[in-house]
Amino acid sequence: xxxxxxxxxxxxxxxxxxxxxxxxxxxxxxxxxxxxxxxxxxxxxxxxxxxxxxxxxxxxxxxxxxxxxxxxxxxxxxxxxxxxxxxxxxxxxxxxxxxxxxxxxxxxxxxxxxxx
Amino acid sequence: xxxxxxxxxxxxxxxxxxxxxxxxxxxxxxxxxxxxxxxxxxxxxxxxxxxxxxxxxxxxxxxxxxxxxxxxxxxxxxxxxxxxxxxxxxxxxxxxxxxxxxxxxxxxxxxxx
Numbered sequence: 001x002x003x004x005x006x007x008x009x010x011x012x013x014x015x016x017x018x019x020x021x022x023x024x025x026x027x028x029x030x031x032x033x034x035x036x037x038x039x040x041x042x043x044x045x046x047x048x049x050x051x052x053x054x055x056x057x058x059x060x061x062x063x064x065x066x067x068x069x070x071x072x073x074x075x076x077x078x079x080x081x082x083x084x085x086x087x088x089x090x091x092x093x094x095x096x097x098x099x100x101x102x103x104x105x106x107x108x109x110x111x112x113x114x115x116x
Numbered sequence: 117x118x119x120x121x122x123x124x125x126x127x128x129x130x131x132x133x134x135x136x137x138x139x140x141x142x143x144x145x146x147x148x149x150x151x152x153x154x155x156x157x158x159x160x161x162x163x164x165x166x167x168x169x170x171x172x173x174x175x176x177x178x179x180x181x182x183x184x185x186x187x188x189x190x191x192x193x194x195x196x197x198x199x200x201x202x203x204x205x206x207x208x209x210x211x212x213x214x215x216x217x218x219x220x221x222x223x224x225x226x227x228x229x
Contacts, residue, residue, distance in 0.1 A: 032215055038159075043207060043219045091159060097215030104149075105215040107161035 006108030023094030030096035139208030
């Protein structure tokens with residue numbers, strides 16, 4: 001199957017700083033990438049959908065100025081958590097979808113963010 | 117609005133036995149996909165099985181099979197000959213043509229030796 005790599009696997013940052021998480025599709029071109037957030041023992045909640053070369057579409061309740069998403073190429077999307085606070089601590093997972101006709105999305109390994 | 121409901125927060129099964137995880141969903145779309153994902157302690161999401169809504173035949177992947185009841189909007193997962201490595205969180209998900217997924221709350225499955 002297709003491989004999606006997410007980096008870093010874990011990160012600790014200080015309150016008020018920003019942190020960037022990368023999501024790369026290694027062996028296919030991802031026209032669309034998705035960012036999810038997962039709290040402990042809970043489900044994955046879709047945060048936003050990013051399409052290469054256009055602005056991301058955010059789900060209701062997700063602050064677009066806080067969670068900046070850039071999908072600059074067909075193989076890379078980034079999520080930047082700006083001015084992080086302890087309540088932003090969570091597990092962030094990306095997934096990437098290939099071209100038309102491919103409904104399946106492939107997941108990265110996730111990033112555990114801890115804000116201290 | 118699209119919703120996915122998993123009504124079993126936790127399940128347990130003896131090794132080599134069979135277990136069924138329940139999932140119901142709601143959508144107004146005609147073309148959609150249903151998935152079961154496994155999330156082990158590593159938290160990597162692993163696709164277990166997928167079903168296209170337009171297909172009447174239930175999907176099967178080795179020990180994993182589904183019971184897809186489109187009219188009832190039900191999509192249960194049956195795991196046969198359960199193995200210790202099947203212990204994980206299982207998520208049912210509803211997807212559209214664009215790849216966007218809506219997940220259920222998850223069922224934590226424990227396989228006991």
